[in-house]
Amino acid sequence: MKIKNILALLLFLVTFSFYAQNDKTDEKREKIKAFKVSFLTTELELTPTEAEKFWPIYNAYDDKQYELRHDKMKTYLKKLDDDNINSISEKEATTLLSQIECTDKELYLLREKFMTNIKKVLPAKKILKLKKSEDDFNRKLLKQYRDKAGK
Template identity: 85%
Template sequence: MKIKNILPLILFLLSFSFYGQKTDEKREKIKAFKVSFLTTELELTSTEAEKFWPIYNAYDDKQFELRHLKMKTYLRKLDDDNINSITEKEAVTLLSQMESTDKELYLLKEKYMSNLKKILSAKKILKLRKSEDDINRKLLQQYRDKAKDKD
């Protein structure tokens, strides 16, 4: 194969890997922000923290995988052009896959809550839920602010 033919392929692959790294960097920054925020808000004892973080991180990673990786695949298929062109059979399959992912998310959350109840008080679990909502609001506001700055 000639260099002329390989060069565009290499550039494409490099740009794709940089995009992936950028996304991973953003995710890591968000994770660090969450850890800092939750540590402050929950006032975990060292024993609680030792048990909490592995459970939280496993839950967060699996939830991310289900919501962002699987659901994005489904949502891409649901854009206006695709939804009008898929067959009823394809629609039934897609709907079934989405329902399956929703069930996985529900079962994951149920297991997570059960595990949390073993190590945290109900009051701290409520604080955690409120803190996660606060984090999401802050992140959304930052996103909106950045979008305004670009306009």
Template identity: 70%
Template sequence: MKIKNILPILLFLTSFPFYAQNEKTNQKLEKIKAYKISFLNEELELASAEAEKFWPLYHAYEEKKYKLRHEKMETYLQKLSDDTINSTSEKQARALLSQMENTNRALYLLRKNYLSSLRQVLPAKKIVRLIKSEKDFNRKLLKQYRDKAGKK
């Protein structure tokens, strides 16, 4: 067999496990999102009129936050590997710091606008409860992960 015939087969076989892993990860993320929505619904006790206005805001905010954090921060992490840091010039390091500051500023402004929008939909007490509930959810999720990892 020629290498031209083998190469596509090898590429397919090596990429298949990564695709399956990515699909599993996506399923887990969707499961966590559904669990979080259920948890927040229970904690916030939203009236139907509140829920109707709240959830679109919440989902839009989460999506934008995810994009900012994961798409932008991923590039930073690639640049922050040990080998890259050691070979980075001062000028490149300053540019990277500037990019990080811009992303942090964008995250801050996104959160500020989100909270401002929430004030028009929910009473302040429920917004505070939302913030607390999100932290509680993250703690609960982390605890479940630790408990599961400890059993292995």
């Protein structure tokens, strides 16, 4: 498996560990979002004009991505519990796999649309910086999560 696939899987799992804790989920999400905005703002060095156009596009993308991962994938994860996975039929497994694939495709198309829109706002170099900064942010968030869990 490629390293970025592993990183995406880890981010996916970390994201759901936050979602699984229903109490304070919104509060945690808002804290993470504020931390991410601050981090990306610093890393991207956006001009005021770029920032004005970038943030509405990015926030819409981020919210939709959250919705897909939270609403749909959370349902799938419940069904993938060890007890459930051993008791579902092959037909149910096939249906669940198909649903997961559809959601993955939706996430891909969302990312593709985001890239198309963001290319109209930011130069290619800053888009690459954005990708790197998002990866750095996710690693930093994962490290904080691990550090907190280890205490």
